[in-house]
Amino acid sequence: xxxxxxxxxxxxxxxxxxxxxxxxxxxxxxxxxxxxxxxxxxxxxxxxxxxxxxxxxxxxxxxxxxxxxxxxxxxxxxxxxxxxxxxxxxxxxxxxxxxxxxxxxxxxxxxxxxxxxxxxxxxxxxxxxxxxxxxxxxxxxxxxxxxxxxxxxxxxxxxxxxxxxxxxxxxxxxxxxxxxxxxxxxxxxxxxxxxxxxxxxxxxxxxxxxxxxxxxxxxxxxxxxxxxxxxxxxxxxxxxxxxxxxxxxxxxxxxxxxxxxxxxxxxxxxxxxxxxxxxxxxxxxxxxxxxxxxxxxxxxxxxxxxxxxxxxxxxxxxxxxxxxxxxxxxxxxxxxxxxxxxxxxxxxxxxxxxxxx
Amino acid sequence: xxxxxxxxxxxxxxxxxxxxxxxxxxxxxxxxxxxxxxxxxxxxxxxxxxxxxxxxxxxxxxxxxxxxxxxxxxxxxxxxxxxxxxxxxxxxxxxxxxxxxxxxxxxxxxxxxxxxxxxxxxxxxxxxxxxxxxxxxxxxxxxxxxxxxxxxxxxxxxxxxxxxxxxxxxxxxxxxxxxxxxxxxxxxxxxxxxxxxxxxxxxxxxxxxxxxxxxxxxxxxxxxxxxxxxxxxxxxxxxxxxxxxxxxxxxxxxxxxxxxxxxxxxxxxxxxxxxxxxxxxxxxxxxxxxxxxxxxxxxxxxxxxxxxxxxxxxxxxxxxxxxxxxxxxxxxxxxxxxxxxxxxxxxxxxxxxxx
Numbered sequence: 001x002x003x004x005x006x007x008x009x010x011x012x013x014x015x016x017x018x019x020x021x022x023x024x025x026x027x028x029x030x031x032x033x034x035x036x037x038x039x040x041x042x043x044x045x046x047x048x049x050x051x052x053x054x055x056x057x058x059x060x061x062x063x064x065x066x067x068x069x070x071x072x073x074x075x076x077x078x079x080x081x082x083x084x085x086x087x088x089x090x091x092x093x094x095x096x097x098x099x100x101x102x103x104x105x106x107x108x109x110x111x112x113x114x115x116x117x118x119x120x121x122x123x124x125x126x127x128x129x130x131x132x133x134x135x136x137x138x139x140x141x142x143x144x145x146x147x148x149x150x151x152x153x154x155x156x157x158x159x160x161x162x163x164x165x166x167x168x169x170x171x172x173x174x175x176x177x178x179x180x181x182x183x184x185x186x187x188x189x190x191x192x193x194x195x196x197x198x199x200x201x202x203x204x205x206x207x208x209x210x211x212x213x214x215x216x217x218x219x220x221x222x223x224x225x226x227x228x229x230x231x232x233x234x235x236x237x238x239x240x241x242x243x244x245x246x247x248x249x250x251x252x253x254x255x256x257x258x259x260x261x262x263x264x265x266x267x268x269x270x271x272x273x274x275x276x277x278x279x280x281x282x283x284x285x286x287x288x289x290x291x292x293x294x295x296x297x298x299x300x301x302x303x304x305x306x307x308x309x310x311x312x313x314x315x316x317x318x319x320x321x322x323x324x325x326x327x328x329x330x331x332x333x334x335x336x337x338x339x340x341x342x343x344x345x346x347x348x349x350x351x352x353x354x355x356x357x
Numbered sequence: 358x359x360x361x362x363x364x365x366x367x368x369x370x371x372x373x374x375x376x377x378x379x380x381x382x383x384x385x386x387x388x389x390x391x392x393x394x395x396x397x398x399x400x401x402x403x404x405x406x407x408x409x410x411x412x413x414x415x416x417x418x419x420x421x422x423x424x425x426x427x428x429x430x431x432x433x434x435x436x437x438x439x440x441x442x443x444x445x446x447x448x449x450x451x452x453x454x455x456x457x458x459x460x461x462x463x464x465x466x467x468x469x470x471x472x473x474x475x476x477x478x479x480x481x482x483x484x485x486x487x488x489x490x491x492x493x494x495x496x497x498x499x500x501x502x503x504x505x506x507x508x509x510x511x512x513x514x515x516x517x518x519x520x521x522x523x524x525x526x527x528x529x530x531x532x533x534x535x536x537x538x539x540x541x542x543x544x545x546x547x548x549x550x551x552x553x554x555x556x557x558x559x560x561x562x563x564x565x566x567x568x569x570x571x572x573x574x575x576x577x578x579x580x581x582x583x584x585x586x587x588x589x590x591x592x593x594x595x596x597x598x599x600x601x602x603x604x605x606x607x608x609x610x611x612x613x614x615x616x617x618x619x620x621x622x623x624x625x626x627x628x629x630x631x632x633x634x635x636x637x638x639x640x641x642x643x644x645x646x647x648x649x650x651x652x653x654x655x656x657x658x659x660x661x662x663x664x665x666x667x668x669x670x671x672x673x674x675x676x677x678x679x680x681x682x683x684x685x686x687x688x689x690x691x692x693x694x695x696x697x698x699x700x701x702x703x704x705x706x707x708x709x710x711x712x
Contacts, residue, residue, distance in 0.1 A: 132698070138642065139690075150684055
C-alpha cells in the first residue's frame with residue numbers, strides 16, 4: 001500500500017475519486033448543454049446561481065454544524081421566520097413614513113439580529129443541557145415555523161418599499177454594444193438594444209460569493225476552523241487539547257442560524273415579499289444533502305465549504321437542467337435521492353482512496 | 358431520599374409524565390373548550406391520529422435500533438397514490454368494486470415493502486448512515502409518486518371507498534337498533550340524532566396492527582433483538598444475532614406501517630396525493646421521542662409511542678376546538694419535544710433505571 005509502488009496512476013485515481021462531485025457537476029453541465037434548449041447561455045447560468053443563493057447560505061452554515069458532528073434541522077424555518085419578520089419591519093416602517101433606506105436597512109438588521117436567537121437557544125440546549133442536536137433543532141423547527149405563521153397569518157408579506165425589488169434584481173454591471181459598460185442599467189429604447197444588453201453578475205450572487213469565501217477561509221485556515229474539525233473528529237481529544245468545546249459549539253450553532261438569517265433577508269430582496277417556508281420545501285434536508293454530496297460525513301470531522309458549494313451547484317444545475325429539458329420537476333427529487341445515496345456509497349466503497357494522505 | 362416510599366412513588370409518577378401530560382391536556386381542553394369531552398371528539402382524535410400513530414409505531418422499531426427513517430412521510434403519498442391509481446384503473450376496466458379495492462390495498466402494501474427493503478439493505482449491508490439512506494429514499498418515493506399521479510390528486514375512486522373509510526364498526530340507537538358495519542338508512546330525523554356510531558373502522562385497523570407490533574416488540578425474541586441491537590450493536594453481533602438481516606426487517610416494518618398509513622389516507626380522504634404524509638414525518642419522530650425513546654437507540658416502546666401520538670393529536674384538535682390557529686400547535690410541539698428530552702437528561706436515574 002505504499003505510495004511509491006504505483007505513484008502516478010494512483011495519484012490520478014485519488015484526485016479523481018476525491019473530486020467526483022465536481023466531475024459529476026461538469027458532466028451534468030455538458031449533458032444539459034447538449035440536451036436542453038437554451039441551457040448554454042450566460043443568462044441561464046446566472047439563473048442557476050440566483051436560484052441557489054438561499055441554499056448557498058443555508059448549506060454553508062450547515063457545513064460548520066455537520067463538520068462538528070452535529071445537525072441543524074431548524075435552518076429552513078429560521079429562514080422563513082427571518083424573511084417574514086424583516087419584510088414586516090420594512091413594510092411597516094416605510095408605511096409609517098420612514099425613508100426607504102432606513103426602513104430597508106432596519107428590516108434587514110432586525111432579521112439578522114433575530115436569527116441569532118434560535119441559534120443561541122439551539123446551542124445552549126445542545127451544550128449546557130446535552131439535548132441531542134437532532135431533537136433540539138427539531139424542536140426549534142416547530143417553534144420557528146409556528147412563530148412565522150403567527151407573525152404573518154400564513155400570508156405572504158407584500159407592499160414592500162420599492163428599493164427592495166431594485167436591490168433584488170440589480171446586477172454588478174451592464175454592457176450594451178450601444179452605450180458600453182456601465183454600473184447602472186442603461187436607458188435603452190429599441191427592442192434590439194434591450195435584447196443585446198448583457199447583465200453581468202447579479203448582486204445577490206456577488207454577496208453570497210463574498211460570504212462563502214469568508215466562511216471557507218474561516219473553516220479552512222483559522223483556529224476556529226481547525227477547532228471545528230477537531231471537535232467533529234474526536235470530541236474527547238478536543239476537550240483534552242484544551243478547546244472550550246461547549247463555547248465553540250454554541251458559536252457554531254449561532255453561525256448556522258445566522259447564515260439562515262442571511263438567507264431569509266436575501267429571500268426578501270429576491271422575491272420582493274416575506275414568505276413562510278413551506279413544509280414541502282425541505283430546505284434543511286436539501287442543505288444537508290448538499291453538504292454530504294460535498295464530501296462531509298454526518299459523523300463529523302470531514303467536509304469543506306468548497307465541497308458544499310459544489311453540492312449546491314449540483315442540486316441547482318439538476319433543477320435547472322431538468323426543467324430546461326422539459327422534464328417534470330419531480331425527476332429532480334429522484335435524482336437528488338440517488339445522487340445522495342451514491343455519494344455515501346462512493347465514500348464507503350473507497351475510503352482508502354478518498355481519505356488517505 | 359429520606360423517605361424511600363415517597364421516592365418510589367415520585368419515580369413512578371415521573372416515569373409516566375407523558376400520561377399525566379395527556380391527562381392535563383384533556384382536562385384543560387374539556388374545561389376551556391366546547392363539548393370537548395364527548396364520544397364524538399374522542400373518536401375524532403382517534404381517527405385523526407391514524408397517520409401519525411402508524412408512522413410513529415414503525416419509526417419506534419427503527420429508532421430503538423439507533424437509526425432513523427425519514428422516508429416514511431413520502432412513503433404515505435407514494436403508496437397512497439399507487440393504491441388509488443390501481444383502484445381507479447381496475448374500476449375503469451370493469452372489475453367489481455370489491456376486487457378493485459382489495460387489489461389496490463394489497464398492491465400498496467406489497468409495493469410499500471420494497472423501499473423498506475432497499476433502506477435496510479443500504480443501512481445494514483452497505484453501511485450508509487440511516488439519515489442519508491432514508492432521506493435519499495424519501496426523494497425517490499416523492500418523485501415516483503408525483504410521476505405516477507402526474508401532479509394531480511387521483512380522484513374518481515370506487516364509491517365504496519368512502520363508506521369504508523368513514524364507516525364505524527357498530528351503529529346503535531339505544532333500545533331500538535344495533536348494526537355492525539352497515540350504516541342504517543332511511544331513519545327518521547329523531548332516530549338519526551340518537552344514532553350512536555362506535556369505533557371507526559380506520560381506528561380499528563390501526564389499533565389491531567399497533568397491538569400486534571406492540572406485542573412483537575415487548576414480548577418476542579424479535580423485539581428483544583431489536584433492543585439489543587440498539588443498546589450495543591457489537592455485543593448483539595457477538596451474541597449471535599444476525600444484525601444485518603434484523604435491520605433489513607426493521608426498516609421493512611417501518612415502511613410497511615407507512616404503506617398502511619397510505620392506505621388509510623386513501624380510505625379516509627378518497628383520493629391519492631403525492632405529498633400526503635410529508636408534514637407528518639417529523640411529527641412521527643416527535644411522538645416516538647415524547648413516548649420515551651432515545652435517538653441513541655435501545656429505549657422506547659409502542660405504548661409510549663401511542664401516548665406520544667395521542668398527546669400530539671389531542672393538542673391539534675384541542676386548539677382547533679378552542680378556535681385557535683393550528684400554528685400554535687407547532688410552537689407547542691417544539692416546546693414539548695425539548696422539555697421531554699430535558700426531563701430525560703436531568704433525571705436519567707429516575708426515568709430509566711430500576712428495571
